[in-house]
Amino acid sequence: MQARNFLLVLLLLLSPWLSATPLQFEAEYQTFEKQPVSLQALIGKKPVYLKFWATWCLDCRSELPSLEQTYQKYSDKIAIFAVNLNINETDEAIRSLQQKHKLTIPILMDNNGTIAGNFEFKGTSFHVLINAQGDVIYTTYKDDAQLAEKLVQLASNAPTVATASTPTNTAPITALPKGIAVVYFTATWCDWYMKDIHPEMSSNCANSLQLVDKLYRSNPKLPLTAYVTHLWTEQTDLADYIKKFNIPYAVTTDDNNQQFRHLKANEYPTFIVFNNGKEIGRFTQFDNAGKVQKEVEVLLKGK
Template sequence: MKFNYTTLLLLVLCFISSHNVLANEEDLVLKDQQGELFELSKIVGNKPVYLKFWATWCKPCMQQMPHFQHAYEQYGDTIDTIAINIDLNDGPAAVAAVKNRFNLTMPIMTDDTGKVAQHYQFIGTPFHVLLDKTGKVIFQGHEADKALDNTLRLLSHDGVVEKTRLLDEANKQAAIALDIPTQGLKAVLFTATWCDWYLADTRPEMAKNCVAAQQQMNTLAKQGVDSEARISQLWTDQAAVTEYKEKFNVSHPLTIDYGNDLFINNEISKVPTLLVYKDGKIINRITDFTSSVNLQNTP
């Protein structure tokens, strides 16, 4: 696939210095490895905070783990640090394996609702977010580079940094709501443009499942079932959607879920996921596409 990770990364590395994000909402909650809930408000605004969003199947995330552990060892006393698994096509066993592989000692938590990632304008892993001691977000980025290291160093001294480096919010687009009919069937596939090829090496069975899901959606559309797909905004732009549509000969509508609002509202933690609606209500949630999906005889 021509649209690779490097291309996607270049799309999101656009920074500005005039955007402020405050993180003091009470509903920003993570889950630790013991399943206990942790409110970010308990640490935000006390001293600097370093949040790193990652996934076990993300190759650059694994490459950056030694750097992340080193940063925690160097600044853990002055900067609260949390490794946040995004909980997309992941699980506790895989997270524990990464922890053991890299001897990670910082707190590891899961964003099982997706709301924390959404709040910090998460686009794709790896994603670094730094907050100063007042709770102001002063850094967002994907690379474990000199800019990140310099910001960590400055935060460790005074807890504040004058110059911010943030993602450009001007390019953000609003999500389009789903139109679910009050009568009849509708099939909505939640998937990603990259899951068939990016996961081919790290999670081959998941990649095959992504291909099968889209193939079965094509069949449903040909059968006359009202069908559409919502694409995760992670690592995606309209060019990737167009390429995906051509690759799989997709005839039904494909729309990027900007902000991942629909993914969050429908508790989608695995791609692909097919939601089947009847008379405006969800009657089935399908994540395994090894067997054919047949909706023609749905009661």
């Protein structure tokens, strides 16, 4: 009986690791400097450190000097990449930070979230350590002493036990109805968080929100599916967002950005019009909201 109980406890302890799905990457990615990189070829052969970031993430910016120091210290023992989410990014913003902090670390550009989608995280900066056996051994949002300790262990290539799991479930892809349908992607924080960092993005988000509100109120039967990214968003944030803007339509959190990635979006906001499941219009710039509204209304009448 004792042996049986011990086995049960062991299985319970191991279950997060046993249930983890293998890491899945595309055959090739590119660095910001257009150099090809195969993450899949590295996994299981060399320790890997992935640091997810974005130029508009203030915490990410503050951690760049530390990240460069880590790269200088461990690049001969660990494959280290600054993985840019590639959402609402510009070459100018990346280049500016690269030059400001004299970054030599390879900046790997995620492709439609196919790197980030392997890991469940709520925001950046996010750190992932993968041992030479291909196991995720540590994840964290903090660049602190514990991360430094884990990096020492990873660089030593000492035997380590997987302590973090990769997602085992993904949200089902929402089927589009027949006829005209609209899908809208945005973020609960886009209008206020971006206000000082990227005011043009903040304005664009606010304009898109007003446009969608007008379209929905004038077409209350419009099949509209609205998503907010799961990044930096809890249920309370979503509730506050709906209340703040008096949103009349249903809004859902896009868990792990599954729907966003499925429709190959890479900007917030994005507004897509479909007809019988086929995309007939995509809009990401809303500075001239009147023009966009007219173009959308033409598409809506084409049913």
